[in-house]
Amino acid sequence: MGQDVEGQIYLHGAHVAHYQRRGEKPLIFMSGKSIFAADKAIRGGVPICFPWFGAKKDDAKAPAHGFARLKQWGVESAKKTDDGGVQIVLSLESDDSTRGLWPGDFLARYTVTFAKQLRLRLEVQNTGSGPIVFEEALHTYLSVGDIREVQVEGLSGVDYIDKVQGGRRLLQGAEPVAFVGETDRVYLNTQSTCVAHDPVGERSISVSKSGSNTTVVWNPWIAKAKAMADFGDDEWPGMLCIETCNVADFAVTLGAGASHMMEAVIA
Ligand code: TA6
Secondary structure, three states: OHHHHHHHEHHHHHEEEEEEEOOOOOOEOOOOOOOOOOOOOOOOEOOEEEOOOOOOOOOOOOOEEOOHHHHHEEEEEEEOOOOOOEEEEEEEEEOOHHHHHHOOEEEEEEEEOOOOOEEEEEEEEOOOOOEEEEOOOEEOOOEEOHHOOEEEOOOOOEEEEEEOOEEEEEEOOOOEOOOOOOOEEEEEEEOOEEEEEOOOOOEEEEEEEEEOOEEEEEEEEHHHHHHHHOOOOOHHHEEEEEEEEEEEHOOOEEEOOOEEEEEEEEE
């Protein structure tokens, strides 16, 4: 008897929007104010950031977090898994519109498994004749009871870039990550599993990974929540992003014909 599980994914951005196991609360946060439009990123779920993270260094007009989450992905396959879940494979290929924003030729293949765990595997193949350098992130929004009581284990002793302190580089102490204000940190050179302990939500959520050397932790808190039109002013206590990624110093360099795989497992 497989574990009953529910999942939702949009072809727009190959965007996972929901994941819930029978008898449990949804694991993934979705903003009640999210906009669903061809030229907009969905607010919540698991946005795919590719081929750059944050603002594009050399083009302030380019979409934040790259174009992958704004593109229509194609369905390659969908099948049941032997533990009662469903596995879907979606793909995105470079074309004139992507080359207008970024010169690389690529084939991205995203394998999403809704089962006992939520498994997200992003494979990027360099289909061009020269090397490509890209950033990538599975920008996972987790649903939590109250961020003010959440502690995240797994990042002790890891260096991080603090985007709230103008990009200063700091070292995480032995204590778990706690949240007392806007938090936007890029943890560097870490392959660790993160566990978010959520006492108000009465659960712990783990995000384990492979093929990823950086982890971003984000909560917008009060002011940033108010500043986002597609995010409720009162939604910030109920969410936490733990992002499985390769960004900043750990962008991926891929030779012609080579492939790179990054996977997140959320449970
Ligand atoms: O992952 C954290 C972050 O880079 C924050 O700086 C904030 O910009 C967040 O992503 C959301 O970005 P978005 O473009 O989805 O509004």
